[in-house]
Amino acid sequence: xxxDKSTVLRIAQLARIEVPEGDLDNLDGELNNILGWxxxxxxxxxxxxxxxxxxxxxxxxxxxxxAVTAENRQEDVLANAPEPRDGFFVVPKVIE
Amino acid sequence: xxxxxxxxxLTIAEARxxxxxxxxSAKELAEAHIAAVQAARDLNAYVVETPExxxxxxxxxxxxxxxxxxxxxxxxxxxxxxLFCTEGVRTTACSHILDGFxxxxxxxxxxxxxxxxxxxxxxxxLDEFAMGSSNETSYYGPVRNxxxxxxxxxxxxxxxxxxxxxxxxxxxxxxxATGTDTGGSIRQPASFCGIVGMxxxxxxxxRWGIVAFASSLDQAGxxxxxxxxxxxxxxxxxxxxxxxxTSSDAPIPDFEAALEGGVKGxxxxxxxxxxxxxxxxxxxALWDKGVEWLKAQGAEIVDISLARTQYALPTYYxxxxxxxxxxxxxxxxxxxxxxxDGADLAETYSKTRAxxxxxxxxxxxxxxxxxxxxxxxxxxxxxxxxxxRLISDEFAAAFDQVDAILTPTAPTAAFAQGExxxxxxxxxxxxxxxxPASLAGLPAISVPAGLSGDGxxxxxxxxxxxxxxxxxxxxxxxxxxxxxxxxRPVAAGG
Numbered sequence: 001x002x003x004d005k006s007t008v009l010r011i012a013q014l015a016r017i018e019v020p021e022g023d024l025d026n027l028d029g030e031l032n033n034i035l036g037w038x039x040x041x042x043x044x045x046x047x048x049x050x051x052x053x054x055x056x057x058x059x060x061x062x063x064x065x066x067a068v069t070a071e072n073r074q075e076d077v078l079a080n081a082p083e084p085r086d087g088f089f090v091v092p093k094v095i096e
Numbered sequence: 097x098x099x100x101x102x103x104x105x106l107t108i109a110e111a112r113x114x115x116x117x118x119x120x121s122a123k124e125l126a127e128a129h130i131a132a133v134q135a136a137r138d139l140n141a142y143v144v145e146t147p148e149x150x151x152x153x154x155x156x157x158x159x160x161x162x163x164x165x166x167x168x169x170x171x172x173x174x175x176x177x178x179l180f181c182t183e184g185v186r187t188t189a190c191s192h193i194l195d196g197f198x199x200x201x202x203x204x205x206x207x208x209x210x211x212x213x214x215x216x217x218x219x220x221x222l223d224e225f226a227m228g229s230s231n232e233t234s235y236y237g238p239v240r241n242x243x244x245x246x247x248x249x250x251x252x253x254x255x256x257x258x259x260x261x262x263x264x265x266x267x268x269x270x271x272x273a274t275g276t277d278t279g280g281s282i283r284q285p286a287s288f289c290g291i292v293g294m295x296x297x298x299x300x301x302x303r304w305g306i307v308a309f310a311s312s313l314d315q316a317g318x319x320x321x322x323x324x325x326x327x328x329x330x331x332x333x334x335x336x337x338x339x340x341x342t343s344s345d346a347p348i349p350d351f352e353a354a355l356e357g358g359v360k361g362x363x364x365x366x367x368x369x370x371x372x373x374x375x376x377x378x379x380x381a382l383w384d385k386g387v388e389w390l391k392a393q394g395a396e397i398v399d400i401s402l403a404r405t406q407y408a409l410p411t412y413y414x415x416x417x418x419x420x421x422x423x424x425x426x427x428x429x430x431x432x433x434x435x436x437d438g439a440d441l442a443e444t445y446s447k448t449r450a451x452x453x454x455x456x457x458x459x460x461x462x463x464x465x466x467x468x469x470x471x472x473x474x475x476x477x478x479x480x481x482x483x484x485r486l487i488s489d490e491f492a493a494a495f496d497q498v499d500a501i502l503t504p505t506a507p508t509a510a511f512a513q514g515e516x517x518x519x520x521x522x523x524x525x526x527x528x529x530x531x532p533a534s535l536a537g538l539p540a541i542s543v544p545a546g547l548s549g550d551g552x553x554x555x556x557x558x559x560x561x562x563x564x565x566x567x568x569x570x571x572x573x574x575x576x577x578x579x580x581x582x583x584r585p586v587a588a589g590g
Binding site: 003007008011012013014015016017018019020027030031033034035037038039040041042043044046049050051052053054055056057059061062063064073076077079080081082083089091092093094 | 196197198200201297298299312313315338341342343404406407410411413414421425428429430431432433434435437438440441442443444445446447449450453458459461462463465466469476478479480481482483484485486488489492520521536537538562
């Protein structure tokens with residue numbers, strides 16, 4: 001499988017990263033280089049193999065009671081905001 | 097008072113003993129290191145210096161000691177990789193997108209080290225979001241390796257991603273530094289800079305408060321000048337944390353106590369498949385030497401096969417970018433960090449992320465997004481997770497036969513800045529020996545074991561079973577002792 005420029009644009013759109021037209025040729029080549037290289041995994045027979053998603057085999061994610069454990073830290077949470085106002089994050093208009 | 101330069105040459109163990117015996121104070125130790133950090137700014141190892149904080153920490157440590165309190169890590173000056181959130185101290189993961197971010201909280205690992213009395217000297221440089229093997233992708237510029245090739249003045253890379261930490265430890269700008277390792281980011285720079293770098297079992301050190309790269313692989317660990325120091329420092333970093341659902345509640349052994357057990361009777365596996373194309377011949381020769389050293393100390397050498405090794409890197413370069421693309425979705429310019437305004441919300445997102453992420457991070461997010469996208473998930477991501485299982489199973493089978501595995505840490509010594517930037521796959525191959533243990537979650541350590549023909553440090557790697565750091569440190573100590581490693585970089589101290 002290889003990606004063309006329109007696919008690169010579609011992925012960039014999904015990833016919410018603007019890609020300048022001038023970068024497309026390079027990126028297309030780089031991504032195909034990497035994707036071509038990882039395709040060697042197709043040589044490995046993985047029929048009936050359980051995918052491993054944990055950091056060490058057999059690790060179970062611990063669960064906790066669904067209870068509030070953090071105190072109110074509104075000021076801390078907003079301290080790094082690019083545009084805080086009246087205890088809120090200000091964001092561009094979403095609804096027309 | 098001891099000479100300042102002597103204080104920066106101590107090991108953590110020596111500093112602990114000297115502090116305990118009252119030969120010098122934590123304040124003197126901190127002052128010596130602050131001076132060294134300032135004198136060696138040309139290495140670009142630190143991106144934030146916190147001298148006032150270090151002096152405050154040291155004064156508090158001296159006060160505790162005067163009252164007869166304070167444990168074995170009290171007063172030890174350390175550097176913190178700028179991937180750990182530190183309360184009130186700028187933390188950016190060396191990315192433009194986290195411009196000016198000052199965490200209102202402290203990572204679990206650094207909080208635990210503070211509790212143990214560590215003195216923080218500052219935050220160290222790294223590849224942006226820990227994505228890189230040469231520390232050249234940092235928004236704050238590359239780090240210089242304090243080592244140079246004999247007769248060659250070119251700047252060398254310190255390895256990556258924990259390049260600032262490795263350079264700082266090697267140059268005597270701290271007694272130990274935290275690193276994080278996702279596919280080799282502690283071990284490879286340790287090998288390049290002639291220091292010890294240790295990645296614990298996945299789950300030993302909490303990931304809470306560490307800027308996430310690939311969550312099923314990320315693991316914090318110590319970078320030090322000796323194996324003993326790594327054991328002491330891991331004791332100050334490891335522990336159960338209810339805030340990380342993958343944090344292990346297994347008991348933490350006394351790592352230092354395990355050191356001197358020796359390798360007599362220990363079975364050491366040598367995997368034939370780690371003899372890869374493109375590996376320097378002198379690294380192969382050093383590996384052979386390592387085998388002889390351990391054998392001479394009574395270890396039994398066993399030939400083993402890890403045939404899936406060749407698939408570890410491509411597996412990693414699907415799984416790690418996939419997890420990264422998901423983790424880095426949080427950088428949207430709304431709640432913290434950089435915001436670049438666009439005509440609407442979607443454009444603000446895409447402009448912010450275009451300007452905020454560097455080329456390597458952008459590439460990995462795009463790869464990750466692609467392999468997780470509809471129609472490709474099974475062919476790439478699920479396939480990689482299945483191969484990951486096979487790699488992990490293969491290690492498990494090997495550990496039915498042996499107690500530890502010995503390999504080189506990296507296929508080459510440190511290279512010059514810019515030397516590998518044009519060839520992505522060549523850069524990725526740096527991690528060919530370190531990635532397999534990362535995929536299986538196993539503890540592994542790089543020990544400096546010799547010098548290349550042109551005078552650069554080379555490391556050997558040991559890997560053990562999950563949660564068997566004791567055998568890992570024991571074998572590493574034996575290797576270190578046999579190697580008789582003492583060389584120091586020429587540019588140490590600036």
